[in-house]
Amino acid sequence: MSERILSLRCRACGATTPIAPAHACDECFGPLEVAYDYAEIGRRVSRASIDAGPASIWRYRDLLPLEDDLEPITLGEGWSPLIRAENLGELLGLRNLYLKNDTQNPTNSFKDRVVSVAASWARGHGFGTIACASTGNLANAVAAYAAHAAMRAVIIIPADLEAAKISTTAVFRPTLVRVNGTYDDANRLGSELVDEVPWAFCNINVRPFYSEGSKTLTYETVEQLGWRLPDEIIIPIASGSQFVKAQKAIHELVDLGLVAGPAHTRLTGAQASGCAPVADAFATGRPVVPVRHPDTVARSLAIGSPSDGEDVIRASRQTGGVVESVSDEEILDSVELLARTEGVFAETAGGVTVAVLRRLAAAGRWKGDETVVAYITGHGLKTAESLEGRHQLDEPIAPSLRAFAERYRAEMEAAPAAARGRVPVG
Secondary structure (H helix, E strand, O other), X not given: OOOOEEEEEEOOOOOEEOOOOOOEOOOOOOEEEEEEOHHHHHHHOOHHHHHOOOOOHHHHHHHOOOOOOOOOOOOOOOOOOEEEOHHHHHHHOOOEEEEEEHHHOOOOEOHHHHHHHHHHHHHHOOOOEEEEEOOOHHHHXXXXXXXXXXXXXXXXXXXXXXXXXXXXXXXXXXEEEEEOOOHHHHHHHHHHHOOOOOOEEOOOOOHHHHHHHHHHHHHHHHHHOOOOOOOEEEXXXXXXXXXXXXXXXXXXXXXXXXXXOOOOOEEEEEEEOOEOHHXXXXXXXXXXXXXXXXXXXXXXXXXXXXXXXXXXXXXXXXXXXXXXXXXXXXXXXXXXXXXXXXXXXXXXHHHHHHHHHHHHHHOOOOOOOOEEEEEEOEEHHHHHHHHOOOOOOOOOOOOOHHHHHHHHHHHHHOOOHHHHOOOOOO
C-alpha cells in the first residue's frame, strides 16, 4: 500500500473503510471516495515534478489512486489540447474562452482517463476481467484498454446505441452484451452481476478508483492556463462524477499550493432537456427525480438516475455555478457552430456544453474578460448519424473550369479569409 493512499471515505457521512473494490458506504450507503495523505503528497509533488512527468494523465500520478509499485495501463491518454476559441469567443462576447478538447484521446473521449486508472488498479489487484455498463464512450475505452492489457472485457450497452459506438467497441472483440432497455437498465444488470462474478466493474465496484481519473481533466486545464484557475468551467453531466471531481481537483491544487487560492472557479453543468434530472432539480430546488425514459440525441448523457446528481447541485451552488438544460435542436446547432467556428467536431454531448455556453452568454452571465473553459468530451464521429439530413448539398458539376466558374463565381471573386480578418460566422 502506498503511504499516500489511506482508505476509502464516504462522501456523505465521512466513515472510512480499508482500500477494497467497494463503492457504497456500509454505514449510510453513500458514495465512497479515495482518501489521501496530502501531507505525504505535498512532500512529493510540485509544478516541477509534474512538468517532468509524461505527457499523459500519469504526470499527476501522485494524485491518483495507484500504488507506487504498480505499472499503469496507458495508451497515452490525457494532455489533450486546451484551445483558445477566439472565433467562437468573439461571437459570444468572451475574450478568454477556451475549449478543453478531449476528442483527441486514444478512443476519442474523456473516458480514456478514467479507464486507464480503473484498469491499472484492477490489474494490480488481481482482476483479470474489466467490465462496465455504458452509453458508448466508456464501452469504447474499456474494450481498448482491456485489449492493450491482455484482460477480458465484458460490456453491457443498450441495444439501440449509436451504430458508430457499437462498431468502434466491437472491433476490440470484447464480450458485448446488448440489452433491451436504457442505460439505467444496463447498469442495474451490472449491479446484480457484481456480486456474482469476480470482475472489476468500472462504474460499480471499482468506481472510487475509476472516478479519480476525471480529476486530470481539470488538473490539465489549470496547468495549461499557466497554473491559473479559470473563472468558470462548463461541464456536461451524465452521472455527475466528472463535475464532482472537478471541484475536488481544484481544492487539491489550491491546498497543495500548486495554484494561488482561494478556489474561486464557478462550476456550471450542462444537460439535454430530454434527460435533465439534475438541471430540473437545480431549477426547482427539489431532490433529483430519475427520468425513466430519456429521449435526447445526446445519448452519452442519457443517464436517467445520475449517481452523483445531488452532489452536482451542491457543488454548483457552493461555487456559484448553475445547471442548465438545452433542447436537441440547440444541441445540434451548437455542434455545427463549434465545427464551423473552431474546427472542432464534437459529439452531441459537446453540443450540450456549447449550447449552454451560448445561452448563458446571451443572458449576460459574463462581462467578457472572464476566463471561461468548456469541456468537449467526445468526438463527433461517434454521433455523426445525428447530423444526417441537416445539410443540403449542391448538385454535382462537370469536372471543368467553366462549370466551376458558373456555379461558384462568387467564391472565386471573394477576398481571401486572411485579407478579410476574422472568418464570418453565419
